[in-house]
Amino acid sequence: MDTVSATATPNVSQGDAAALVALALQRTKNKAGEPRTRARMSYKTFRRLTGRRIGGAKFVREFTAEMVNLGWLMVRMPSAYGFVRAASLDKWPLTKSDVLAQELKLIGEGSITEVLDNARRELGKATDDSSASSAPNGSTRKKGEKTGPIGMN
Numbered sequence: 001m002d003t004v005s006a007t008a009t010p011n012v013s014q015g016d017a018a019a020l021v022a023l024a025l026q027r028t029k030n031k032a033g034e035p036r037t038r039a040r041m042s043y044k045t046f047r048r049l050t051g052r053r054i055g056g057a058k059f060v061r062e063f064t065a066e067m068v069n070l071g072w073l074m075v076r077m078p079s080a081y082g083f084v085r086a087a088s089l090d091k092w093p094l095t096k097s098d099v100l101a102q103e104l105k106l107i108g109e110g111s112i113t114e115v116l117d118n119a120r121r122e123l124g125k126a127t128d129d130s131s132a133s134s135a136p137n138g139s140t141r142k143k144g145e146k147t148g149p150i151g152m153n
Helices: 014-027 043-050 057-069 086-091 097-108 112-127
Strands: 038-042 072-076 080-085
Touching: 014 038, 014 043, 014 057, 014 072, 014 080, 038 043, 043 080, 057 072, 072 086, 080 086, 097 112
Parallel strands: none
Antiparallel strands: 038 080, 072 080
C-alpha cells in the first residue's frame, strides 16, 4: 500500500478530516484481525492524513463532534491522539457515587473546601510517581494546576 508523501497536505475540512481518521481507525486491526476498539494516532500521521493540526477550540469542538457522529471519542495525549470506539464504553464497569459517600456527606454539610483539599492530596499521592502529572503538550504541570479541554492548553 502506498503511503502519503511527507509533502502532501490535503488540508481538508473538519468533517472530511474526521472521515479520514475514522476510516484509518476502522481499518486498524488487532492481532486476531478484528477491528480495534481503541487506538493511538501520532500528531505526524494526523497532519499527513488531513493536512491539519488540532489546536483551536473551534476546530476541536467541530472535529470531536464529527468523530462522535462517526462513533469515536478522542483524547489528546502528550505524544499522540487517543481514540476509543464509543460503543465499547457500554461494556466498561460503571462507577457509582457510593464510592464517595463520605465526601458527599461532607459536601452536604458545607465542607466542600475540605473535600477538595483531601481529593487533591489523595490524587497527588496516586500521580506523584507517574507521568499523569504531565500536561497534554508534554510540559509538566504544577501540583493543583488545572488543564483545559482538549486543544485548550
